[in-house]
Amino acid sequence: MKITLEELRAWVTVVDTGSITAAAEQLHQTSSGISRALSRLESKLQTTLLHRTTRRLALTEEGTIFLEHARQILASVEQAEEQIAQRREMPAGRLRVNAATPFMLHVIVPLVAEFTEAYPLIQLELNTDDVLIDLLEQQTDIAIRIGELRDSSIRARSLGCSRLRLMATPAYLARHGTPRSVEELAQHRLIGFTQAEPHNTWPIWRQEGELLHIKPDLAASSGETIRQLVLAHQGIARMSDFVTHQDVANGRLVQVLEAETRDVRLPVNAVYYRNSTLSSRITCFLDFLQQKIDASKLL
Incomplete structure (x- = not known):
C-alpha cells in the first residue's frame, strides 16, 4: 500500500507538536485517528518511527531520516498548491489557440497586444487551419469553429453569429x-x-x-x-x-x-474537450475575446 499525504501530515504534526493529542487538535481530528494514521505509516514502512511513552515521544534513527523526506514532500505539495492558487489569480502558462485563417487574422491577431498586456504570464501559441482539427492530436486548448457543430465529444461556448x-x-x-x-x-x-x-x-x-x-x-x-x-x-x-x-x-x-x-x-463557437476542466488561462481568454467581440459588434 502506498503512503498517503494524510499519514505524512499526521506524522510530521505529531513530531512538531510533541504529542498525538496536540496534533489531533491542530489537524481537527481525533487522537485515535492520528494514532491509527501513525500505525498505518509504520506498517507500510515496516519500521518504527517513534518510541512512545506516557511522557514523551522520541524519534528513532529511521524516524529522523524519514522526517526530512516527509517535510520535503509536504513542502513540495504546498508549493504546488500555492502556484495553482496564484495562477487562478494571475493566469499563466502556454495557451494554444487554433482558428481558420480569416478569423485568426481579422479577429484574434488585432487583440493580441492588448491581451498580452493584460495577461503577461500567458504565452499564446496561435495556429491556423482551414479544416477541422483533432484538438488532442494538435495539442490545442481552444479551437474557433465557424458553422454548425457536429462533434458531441467537445464542449462549446458561443461567441456569436x-x-x-x-x-x-x-x-x-x-x-x-x-x-x-x-x-x-x-x-x-x-x-x-x-x-x-x-x-x-x-x-x-x-x-x-x-x-x-x-x-x-x-x-x-x-x-x-x-x-x-x-x-x-x-x-x-x-x-x-x-x-x-x-x-x-x-x-x-x-x-x-x-x-x-x-x-x-453562421454560428461561431470556441470549442474544447468535454472532459476537461477549464483552466484559468482558457477562461480569461474566452472572456476577453467575448468582451471585445461584443464591443466591436463583429458578430
Missing part, C-alpha cells in the same frame, strides 16, 4: 457592371470554396425559394485567399462580416445585391 454578404470591389463592378438581379450573377465571375456544401451556398433566394448554391468559376480552400482574390478585382464572393468590416469601412469592398440578400448567419 457572423452574417454573410456578397462582396466585390468598386473597380470590379465598374469594369464588369453591377448585377441588379440574381439572374445577372451568371454574367459575373463567382469566387467560392473548393469544399462542397454549405460553403458555396449564398444568402440569396433562387426563384424556387431556396438559397442559391453556386458552382464557383474561381475556387480556393481558404476564406482569406478568397478575400485576397476579391480585393484583386477577380470577382464576387460570399464573405463573413468579421472578414470584411475593415474593407467595407475603408471603401475597398461594397455589398452586391443588398436588397436580395437574406439575413443568413
Whole structure:
C-alpha cells in the first residue's frame, strides 16, 4: 500500500507538536485517528518511527531520516498548491489557440497586444487551419469553429453569429457592371470554396425559394485567399462580416445585391474537450475575446 499525504501530515504534526493529542487538535481530528494514521505509516514502512511513552515521544534513527523526506514532500505539495492558487489569480502558462485563417487574422491577431498586456504570464501559441482539427492530436486548448457543430465529444461556448454578404470591389463592378438581379450573377465571375456544401451556398433566394448554391468559376480552400482574390478585382464572393468590416469601412469592398440578400448567419463557437476542466488561462481568454467581440459588434 502506498503512503498517503494524510499519514505524512499526521506524522510530521505529531513530531512538531510533541504529542498525538496536540496534533489531533491542530489537524481537527481525533487522537485515535492520528494514532491509527501513525500505525498505518509504520506498517507500510515496516519500521518504527517513534518510541512512545506516557511522557514523551522520541524519534528513532529511521524516524529522523524519514522526517526530512516527509517535510520535503509536504513542502513540495504546498508549493504546488500555492502556484495553482496564484495562477487562478494571475493566469499563466502556454495557451494554444487554433482558428481558420480569416478569423485568426481579422479577429484574434488585432487583440493580441492588448491581451498580452493584460495577461503577461500567458504565452499564446496561435495556429491556423482551414479544416477541422483533432484538438488532442494538435495539442490545442481552444479551437474557433465557424458553422454548425457536429462533434458531441467537445464542449462549446458561443461567441456569436457572423452574417454573410456578397462582396466585390468598386473597380470590379465598374469594369464588369453591377448585377441588379440574381439572374445577372451568371454574367459575373463567382469566387467560392473548393469544399462542397454549405460553403458555396449564398444568402440569396433562387426563384424556387431556396438559397442559391453556386458552382464557383474561381475556387480556393481558404476564406482569406478568397478575400485576397476579391480585393484583386477577380470577382464576387460570399464573405463573413468579421472578414470584411475593415474593407467595407475603408471603401475597398461594397455589398452586391443588398436588397436580395437574406439575413443568413453562421454560428461561431470556441470549442474544447468535454472532459476537461477549464483552466484559468482558457477562461480569461474566452472572456476577453467575448468582451471585445461584443464591443466591436463583429458578430
